[in-house]
Amino acid sequence: MGAVSDERAVWLARHALPAEPALRAWLARQPRFHLEVDDIVQETYAVLAGLERVDHIVNPRTYMFQVAKTVILQALRRRRVIAFETLAAADSLEIPDDQPGADVVLADRQELGRVAALIAALPAKCREAFTLRKVLGLSQKEVAARMGLSESTVEKHIGRGLRQVMNAMGRGGSGRIAASRKRGARTEPPAEDARARSRD
Amino acid sequence: MRERAAAIDATAADWAARVDRGPLSEAEQAELDAWAAADPRRAGAYARARAVSAHFDRARALGDDFVPARHPEARRRSRRRFLAGAGGLLAAGFAGAGVFALSRLNGRVATHKGDVRRVALSDGSAVTLNTDTAVRQAYGDKVRRVVLIRGEALFDVAKDAARPFDVVAGPVRVRAVGTSFTVRILPDDEVVVMVREGVVEVRRGDASPVRLAADRAVTVAASRPLAPVTLPAGGAERATAWRQGMLDLDGLTLAEAAGEYARYTDRRIRIADPAVAAMRVTGLFSMSDPDGFARAAALSLDLKVTSEPDGLRLDPRS
Numbered sequence: 001m002g003a004v005s006d007e008r009a010v011w012l013a014r015h016a017l018p019a020e021p022a023l024r025a026w027l028a029r030q031p032r033f034h035l036e037v038d039d040i041v042q043e044t045y046a047v048l049a050g051l052e053r054v055d056h057i058v059n060p061r062t063y064m065f066q067v068a069k070t071v072i073l074q075a076l077r078r079r080r081v082i083a084f085e086t087l088a089a090a091d092s093l094e095i096p097d098d099q100p101g102a103d104v105v106l107a108d109r110q111e112l113g114r115v116a117a118l119i120a121a122l123p124a125k126c127r128e129a130f131t132l133r134k135v136l137g138l139s140q141k142e143v144a145a146r147m148g149l150s151e152s153t154v155e156k157h158i159g160r161g162l163r164q165v166m167n168a169m170g171r172g173g174s175g176r177i178a179a180s181r182k183r184g185a186r187t188e189p190p191a192e193d194a195r196a197r198s199r200d
Numbered sequence: 201m202r203e204r205a206a207a208i209d210a211t212a213a214d215w216a217a218r219v220d221r222g223p224l225s226e227a228e229q230a231e232l233d234a235w236a237a238a239d240p241r242r243a244g245a246y247a248r249a250r251a252v253s254a255h256f257d258r259a260r261a262l263g264d265d266f267v268p269a270r271h272p273e274a275r276r277r278s279r280r281r282f283l284a285g286a287g288g289l290l291a292a293g294f295a296g297a298g299v300f301a302l303s304r305l306n307g308r309v310a311t312h313k314g315d316v317r318r319v320a321l322s323d324g325s326a327v328t329l330n331t332d333t334a335v336r337q338a339y340g341d342k343v344r345r346v347v348l349i350r351g352e353a354l355f356d357v358a359k360d361a362a363r364p365f366d367v368v369a370g371p372v373r374v375r376a377v378g379t380s381f382t383v384r385i386l387p388d389d390e391v392v393v394m395v396r397e398g399v400v401e402v403r404r405g406d407a408s409p410v411r412l413a414a415d416r417a418v419t420v421a422a423s424r425p426l427a428p429v430t431l432p433a434g435g436a437e438r439a440t441a442w443r444q445g446m447l448d449l450d451g452l453t454l455a456e457a458a459g460e461y462a463r464y465t466d467r468r469i470r471i472a473d474p475a476v477a478a479m480r481v482t483g484l485f486s487m488s489d490p491d492g493f494a495r496a497a498a499l500s501l502d503l504k505v506t507s508e509p510d511g512l513r514l515d516p517r518s
Contacts, residue, residue, distance in 0.1 A: 003233070004250045012251035038205030039241055045251075046244030073499075088483055091499055092492030115259050120271030127268050133220070134259040135266050140221040151221065159217030163210050166252045 004049050015060035016048055020170060022061070023068055026096060033090060035075055041170065043071045065095040118165045126164075129157035208245045211235070216249035310334035311351070314464045314488065316442055321346075324358035325365065330384075330442050331464045331487070352384035354396075354440055372420045375401040375409070382440060391420040396436040402426065438484070446484045454479045454497060454514065461490040468511030469494045476503060476516055 027037045047067045057063045072090050119130055132143040144154045215232055236243040311317050311329045318328045333351025348369040357365045359378030367374040367383050372391040374383055379398025385391055393402050394417035403409040410426045412418055415436050418428040438448040449457045455477035458469035467490045471477045479501050485493045494512040498505045506513040
């Protein structure tokens with residue numbers, strides 16, 4: 001259960017995280033099921049993490065939506081009382097088309113700008129530890145030596161930082177989701193894109 | 201009480217940070233396994249935390265001279281909410297049927313199977329045509345007449361006391377002044393009239409008319425006297441759910457529901473077993489998705505679904 005290989009983590013980072021804002025938006029448009037979007041997203045990741053193999057998945061985004069739909073159906077079936085029409089509605093949920101504009105995957109450079117912005121938004125100590133670990137690529141042990149802190153304190157800073165960026169990339173990050181949506185609607189790009197552009 | 205997603209995320213992030221520090225001891229791995237095994241949401245949150253951690257490894261590309269404290273985001277932390285709210289633009293609803301001007305269609309307008317179309321009439325009234333329906337407009341100086349040639353239509357009639365609104369369906373005439381009602385010709389030429397608002401007069405041939413008030417319906421057949429019935433609360437709205445692309449199948453048997461779908465699509469729902477055919481369904485369903493309905497019914501009533509070239513078959517589980 002608690003085993004997630006590095007390869008799987010990278011696969012999820014590459015394929016699941018970019019699709020997550022669209023998945024959350026889609027789930028948020030299904031209020032009739034009275035399910036928590038966060039719960040469905042977490043369970044969806046559990047299924048993706050637990051797959052024996054992922055190399056057969058041609059379209060990870062569609063696959064992720066299908067998994068989420070299965071999770072919804074399972075959650076509904078666990079309820080003791082369920083209206084027939086609710087189950088029917090869940091079963092006939094349509095997975096949005098995977099076409100340009102339907103989902104917005106940030107270009108690499110834009111995504112890098114977002115990563116920079118998310119790190120910059122961390123509290124100072126946490127930001128310093130996170131920068132040394134993720135930008136300079138030091139180990140947590142080296143970060144501890146550099147900052148004059150214990151390793152376990154560095155671990156706590158990294159954990160706090162992860163929590164905040166996880167939040168920003170999902171639940172608390174509606175602004176980010178909205179931002180990528182805005183781009184999808186071909187209106188002006190959000191500020192961090194402009195910054196990413198101006199830097200190079 | 202159920203553990204909140206945010207609390208799960210917090211613990212998951214701590215575990216991901218621990219793994220980021222170095223390999224877990226056996227005891228730590230066992231502890232993580234036990235924690236994650238207790239709730240699939242935990243296992244998922246942990247996988248997601250690992251993914252986010254892996255995602256931030258790309259920050260190496262920012263280069264050693266990246267100074268996050270000088271990044272504008274660092275100074276802007278407090279006023280980051282400016283982007284929120286744009287998500288509401290997404291709200292997707294059923295696309296309303298286009299409004300056509302009947303006059304441009306030579307007075308006759310029809311829908312194919314599965315289509316619903318709303319047609320604006322010159323006096324401000326409107327006709328919404330259900331699946332496989334044809335109407336013809338025949339407005340005169342004294343009376344606004346619309347002929348229902350086949351199918352079913354909802355009439356939203358603009359008030360005009362000087363010029364009553366007549367719907368002619370075979371031998372049946374329905375007269376209204378300002379109201380909203382549906383007229384449907386059944387395959388055996390019986391005509392069903394249902395009133396959403398106001399009052400209409402229903403007349404068959406030369407017989408004396410029957411007044412029909414809101415939330416009442418009557419089936420007009422050659423062999424029977426007119427016997428209006430009262431619809432249950434909300435019945436009229438549900439019966440016209442087809443305007444939004446939905447079908448009201450509440451209280452129908454599976455066989456009747458399959459028959460309803462046959463009005464809208466050529467996909468078939470086949471039911472051979474009489475006990476299955478008599479099972480009751482409930483709810484509003486998308487008219488364009490007979491397979492989805494059949495699968496949902498199977499799911500709920502524990503039936504076996506078999507795909508066929510032109511539809512689905514429902515059987516009892518053996």
